[in-house]
């Protein structure tokens with residue numbers, strides 16, 4: 001049946017290093033044999049390129065700036081080493097993230113702690129190393145202040161803010177201090193006029209979602225707060241606008257639109273399902289046959305992405321005469337940002353081995369992978385990119401739509417909800433390559449249920465070294 005139904009493709013953007021790796025199936029198979037399945041391949045070069053693009057954009061706008069990589073988006077230390085070598089910062093959100101960054105030699109002034117919960121151990125580590133703390137609530141401020149005094153130190157502190165207004169409503173968040181009370185609070189609690197305690201350095205926000213206008217509105221409010229602090233003799237050295245900078249995963253806007261309309265038609269019963277058991281991925285149908293809800297996935301296609309996204313946030317008006325960027329410049333306030341995902345664009349892939357082919361009770365073709373759902377998962381309801389198949393032998397074309405399933409003993413262990421149209425049924429031992437997975441997908445929710453090992457992580461430079469060694473061995477023998 002599959003040949004006659006349209007399964008809208010979602011073709012991923014693929015950088016050159018990925019295309020050339022895919023041309024080396026023997027090498028990928030050898031890698032899976034030695035490291036197990038799945039294996040994550042990481043390329044710090046892409047990360048460096050992404051950073052350079054942000055840096056260029058901010059420099060072009062003459063902004064004093066500092067970029068901190070939000071390291072929660074990927075666990076591998078290769079990106080921390082790259083950040084250290086390029087002299088930009090790292091945003092850490094746990095004791096081990098901070099300790100590891102310090103151990104790898106990141107200079108303390110290029111680190112920041114934004115952890116949602118900062119226990120005494122984490123605070124003491126940050127304070128002893130003179131690392132900037134972004135404080136979230138009064139209890140945390142009290143604990144940090146008491147540790148600062150017991151350590152006999154003046155501690156660098158910023159405040160995370162909440163309660164920004166955009167489009168006539170208040171943006172919901174569980175994080176931070178109410179922005180309308182922050183001025184008072186800073187004057188009373190972060191104004192270390194004595195020898196020890198918390199010394200205010202700057203303001204911070206990180207907004208949920210990906211709205212440009214919301215980020216501009218929050219930045220404007222922060223600049224206004226900095227002005228009122230200044231009237232009270234307190235300088236704001238930086239404003240940190242967090243992360244959430246969009247990236248673009250897809251080659252073709254038309255494909256993205258076609259996917260969304262076809263999904264809606266499938267949910268209304270006007271088109272065969274294009275997801276497992278007609279999963280709506282956030283959409284559903286009401287009694288009037290209308291689609292309700294919203295797509296609960298990452299917005300995979302974005303024209304305004306990366307540096308251009310940032311430019312749009314910063315070029316919104318501060319007042320009738322100047323932009324937000326100019327307002328920061330006039331005040332000599334440093335702009336900080338904490339991109340996670342957007343620094344990892346094109347920086348990693350995940351390769352898994354096919355274990356079996358079978359059907360479920362509905363007759364849906366399943367391709368079982370030596371992999372589990374936690375190894376390709378983010379808060380997105382599905383990862384909407386076509387994987388690349390690497391097959392052992394040439395086979396005649398017999399298109400078939402399949403669902404990839406995982407190793408957990410859960411009905412819901414599907415690697416992708418979306419049905420993927422393949423040229424033919426893969427063989428056991430064939431490989432599936434998931435593209436552009438370094439940002440959140442490979443690590444964020446990875447678990448060791450069933451005592452499965454975590455996936456191995458290999459960097460492209462390591463692979464190239466190994467290939468070079470093999471080459472030398474072959475030449476010598």
Ligand SMILES: *Cc1c(COP(=O)(O)O)cnc(C)c1O
Nearest residue numbers: 070114206243244338339340341
């Ligand atoms: C998650 C997070 C980031 C990074 O967000 P991205 O969407 O990956 O850019 C930055 N700052 C804070 C405080 C965060 O929690």
